[in-house]
Amino acid sequence: MNESVNWNDLVTRCAKSPHLPAYESGGWGLSYGQLLTRARVLAAALNQLWPGEGPILLYGHKQPALPVGMLACLLAGRAYVPCDESWPAARVEAVFRQAGAAALLFADEAPAPWPEELPTAPLWPMSEPGIIEPLAAPRPCGPEQTAYILFSSGSTGQPKGIPMPRRALANFARWITARPGLALTPGETVVGQAAFSFDLSLADLTLAFCGQGRLVSLTRQELADPALLFQRLSASGAAVLVCTPTFLELCLCDKDFSPALMPKLRAVFCCGEVLPRPAAEKFLTRFPGASLLNAYGPTEAACAVCAVNAADALLTFKEGPLPVGLAAEAAVEIAVLSPEGAVLAEGEPGELALRGESVFSGYLSGSGDARFSGRWYRTGDSGFVKDGHIWCTGRLDDQLKYCGWRIEPGEVEAALRTLPGVERAAVLPQRTPDGRVRRICVFLQAEESARLPDEEARRLLALHLPAYMLPGRFVWLDELPVTENGKCDRARLTREFLL
Template sequence: MNNRICLNDLVERCAQSPHLPAYESGGWGLSYGQLLTRARVLAAALGQLWPGEGPILLYGHKQPALPVGMLACLLAGRAYVPCDEGWPAARVETVFRQAGAAALLFADEAPAPWPEELPTAPLWPMCEPGIIEPLAAPRPCSPEQTAYILFSSGSTGRPKGIPVPRRALANFARWITARPALTLAPGETVVGQAGFSFDLSLTDLTLAFCGQGRLVSLSREELADPALLFRQLSASGAAVLVCTPTFLELCLCDKNFSPALMPKLRAVFCCGEVLPRPAAEKFLSRFPGAALLNAYGPTEAACAVCAVNAADALATFADGPLPVGLVEQAAVEIAALGPKGELLAEGEPGELALRGESVFSGYLPGSGDARFSGGWYRTGDSGFVKGGHVWCTGRLDDQLKYCGWRIEPGEVEAALHALPGVERAAVLPQRSPDGRVRRLCAFLQAAQSARLPEEEVRRLLAQRLPAYMLPGRLFWLDELPVTENGKCDRAQLAREFLL
């Protein structure tokens, strides 16, 4: 598919509905006319100020300037790199250098402290119409050119850069907008929970902008205050909600989360982690007639590649975990592979693997090597395919999922090792009865010097890691237990402290 044609279609839709609301968050908003006009101005400015194809970091949270920046980068043929303003400045700098970025554009304030030699500029003034001649048409791009780069936790001790090509973004857009329950009429509203550095946000952005819909992106303040949250959910008039299962469960804890609060809600799209069967049952009983889609997909394959209607799954499978997708309706080919890359028989557990337009081609240099086998991308997720359905049953490595975020314990351990007085460190998850991660626990062995106070450990860690990667509990031990091979005995730590 010609990805320029796909982008031209999006631009044409924006131009056809200049007065329709496009985006709202935190009391600020944009119409489609404002979104397109400002994106064209910014796209032209990028080429003049920073010629070439270097990626552009977009730093903020959910300010309207950020979707303007994303669209501008796509128009200008540049990859965008969303960085949340809640990240420590040191992490943003690491991401900047790993991505080989040309500049950092910020919504409100630049990260501090920030090296003077790395260029920064405010997003909003650069978008002002009249300052520069707007870019007339999207620049031609190869389908293999990078559309955006997301950074997840890395097992090497630093963030892992995941470049997603334009063909993958176009394929995701085709797939997600073809889901009948999610299709928006012009002017309808989709509510999004995720920040832009979390790939789940790609779903609500795509649904809204491809359907001339209105995206209401929940602010940090609304997500932290149940009263504000429910007030916004009620006022939004949402037809579609895009969220993690954890967020849906939190909403369901309040009996006010019901059709009386959201009378127009007809579909919820859940992705990023396991959707528990009880949560699906509770939602469907609370919102009879609404569709609940349980989806699956790694960041390396443009957000999501398959989904299943939870009501159908509950009716088909009387007990056990819910499937995460239907093979025939997936955006890519899906299979379970054995240790040597062999295709496994139906129902046989193995490693989930993907092949097709949505799959990326590899990580940024220094971020590790992607595992491909016979054209299949090996996800690291365990699972199986049976009866046309896909199940994801966990991980085959140490990677953890917490509230939808991917966390490599090795990166948290590396940050702990860098603290003064820490000789050894181990990070383990504390899990709820259904197997999901409740919080991270850090086990520290002190060197000769005195142990750091817990509050000091947390303060120093917060200078290196985003909040979702910070351990919820800290244990100072005289010695960490070891196995016969001299490695940390994580099983013993789990038995003694976490069970």
């Protein structure tokens, strides 16, 4: 599987070791035999019920039915679109229509309210053996055919669709399984923190299924309860942990997060946001025998494109932020561009740009325009390359990173303007001393008589936005300050309320 994501090969290997555990979450699990059998049945059902190549929305959280649905879509030559059950129904419907989906398959219950004319069906019992004759062989697909579509926050007020071609998924698999300490042997366990609608989940899925390992995917309930979380981590017997830096920091706050809790842990793959230097030092002190990989990559380039061993980086660079990768070992070519699109010399700051097999070809129609300079995809991230190492130093636009999630202030502001009485709105981050987003703050212009209680405002916003985009602080004002050009004076709001 290290050569490519070859689904014929995956089917063969699953069939040879059907007894090995494949997936576990929330007390439910699947062996590779069950995963493959159910996926083949569901793949055949997809092609019979909804002929063609339309994407399939998979709605749920961490239920075992979801990886079955993902594999079924890939076997059937269909793109899968993961939608977390925490999303409001309005967002799911917007994603359905924007993706041009053929159907929505739900793990437990379909989102409500849901338009009757849009087709839905349960993942189970549709994938139960005996329901339909299983798909005999994977459908042949070209490298440019879409494997999956993820939706991130969009600056236009609507979610942005990011289709990922199969070549990108294959290239990511080749790259991540070649990272020292990450590749699993059959039967080993990787623990994944991220929801399937978050591209970081592609790392734990790929590591598990490419190595015939066992994926233990942490549920929302486990992530919210430290005692339950640590019980789950201890019972997992994990060799590899895939998580955001925020999650790792939260674990490190408890002294029980140690080799005594996870004696088999040999590697942690961190991605999605900045890994603070103190967190890296604390982890490596706490787990002296484990490796910590600090990785970087936008959703538009199949999860991650570069990584660096944090222990090596700490020794090489005695102070300052950690690099996010080694240019020579990246999954794609990485350069730093000037505003005009010229490739800058080593050490010069500019915009990080990517080109290669992992990079997508463009957003779904109507979801935004990708910024390409020639064959370079311009990420919008600022950074530089020095001594063969890559640094990411922030954003060149207003996009925010919160617990690994991308948040476009424009989408949140569009939702805020739907609140009764709100005339204008602005979204700004409250940051930690090292520059990371601590919480999302919103400033609302409304007459005092029209102002809603914060909890009521949050409830109404939850009809439009997923939980991770909901504000942590509301500030109601008679008027939002403006600049000489008549635009919201965000710098003044930051000075007066957020510093």
